Amino acid sequence: MHQHASLNRSAAIASIGTAVFLLALKGWAAWSTGSTAMLGSLADTALDLVASIATLLGVWIASQPADDKHRFGHGKAEAIAAMFQIVLISISALAIASRAVEEFLAGSTVEKAEGGIAVSAAAIVLTLMLVAWQRHVIRKTGSIAIQTDSVHYQSDLMLNLAVIVALVLDHYAGLRGADPLFGIGIAAWLGWGAWRASQDVLDQLMDHEWPEEKKDRFLQVLARHPDITGVHDLRTRTSGNKDFVQFHVWVDPNMTVREAHRVMDELEHRLAVEFPGTEILIHPDPEGLVDEAGQAGLDVLPPIRVNLDQS
Template identity: 60%
Template sequence: MTRQEAARATISAAIASVATATFLLALKGFAAWHTGSVAMLGSLADTGLDLLASLVTLYGVRIAAEPADHDHRFGHGKAEALAALFQVALITASAGAIAWRAIERLGADAPTTDAEFGIGVSIVAIVATFALLAYQRSVIKKTGSIAIRADNVHYQSDLLLNLSVIAALVLDQFLGFASADPIFGIAIALWLAWGAFKASSHAIDQLMDREWPEEMRERFIAVAAQHPQLLGIHDFRTRHSGSHDFAQFHMHVPADITVAKAHDIVEEVEENLRREFPNVEVLIHVDPDGHVDHPGNALIEEEVVPHWFGKRA
């Protein structure tokens, strides 16, 4: 998938998220008013924040899809991580509000009503949410979008919320367990807080330029090593930015070749990498075989042994 195709896919997923959240917000708003369920109210609050978060996600992925410009030479991909962190803040606020309302409800005698209606609404919400989750997962698999991943966490929580609402209404009205509704409300709040923590870690990793997973790094090196005149790699660094990736490394070539020949080798290595990693921007520095970088030239002190491929003369 090209960068343009990835951008279109993430924008489409964000639009689908906004449409789903709008529909569920209207449906759950009426259900919360009709049943008086604090679990349904918690689900409504989560969906309202989902809508706001989805709008932010849509804005974030649209910015991230913009090409690099004079002021942003590496593109705008980190707008996705910022949108994801905004979603995390909303999820955390939602969890706190739901927990507070549920604790208040524990000491009050305010039973829920019309469980059948609340259960019916929750089932409709489950179907709609499940369809959105399936679409989002397909987009995440293709693009790796951190913003859509965080939005997906929202709707995974929403799926669990709706199941919890059904359980709370059944226990409250049909089995006489009056405290079920606020207890499920507290459980929902804890689940949302845990989801916020997980979503934040992905966004922070991207903003802090965390290295690729080791398996992906090794596969990248293996592809580069296929060129017969590439003798070794060192100072290999990687990072994510939205649905784009960046990699840079020093490449050892035979010391007796011309600059033009070294350039040709770099072009050939880049072409091999481009076929296997189409959304990775690669920066290669050429070193003649036998050259050792001065330690003072490195931005960080590395204890990593250079990657040699056994091709040295």
């Protein structure tokens, strides 16, 4: 967990450094060219900086250990930081679209396109390097805050490429209106990226169940234990990069408390190998005991009976 926290912080700090450098470059380019597309790119980078700072704060809080007031840890701080980013991206998209419409109606033209093209090309190279590091960190930690930040920077690749195309068409090909039209397209792209990123964030904040394939893999591990004859009331959720699971299991009603405890320890050990870092809560029941809804386990995974009733 300490290594994951360090990786997440490194990705957030790299994101902040990249945003600061690009903010200075794009500020000069937007001032010298008067390009709406470049101005949109500048606004996006400014929000990148704010969002990256929020990401750093989020992953730092999420890495703090559980305490008396937060017994399940601070993992949801990542989701909150990611939601803050999504709000900023949405605001940025609306502002860029509004500016683009104004420039299109006014018939504004682009000047000194060479500088804007050079800056956008440099931004693409730096962003590619950052996204590569972010993907490495996400594979290692599964951080949703870094994932959302990476989605934003991946959209920046398309954004910077669109700026180059807009400048070339407007300044060199003489297609007046190409720059603000590309600005509108950039705004739409950012809005779509914010919508996609919001799905995973809302799932965490609302304690959405694991994907079915992950739950099936979890049940398969339980099915391999010879002393378990049924599983029911399985409940799962994710907070930050930590998973939580609770469920009831059927065991021989003639088992002693000590024997049942041994079985629970064995289950926890097997699950820890397949699902490291997962917090697991197991409740043993005598075989045949029905749940609160009055339903017994179902024959789903041999050799055990499995009931995924969430009541």
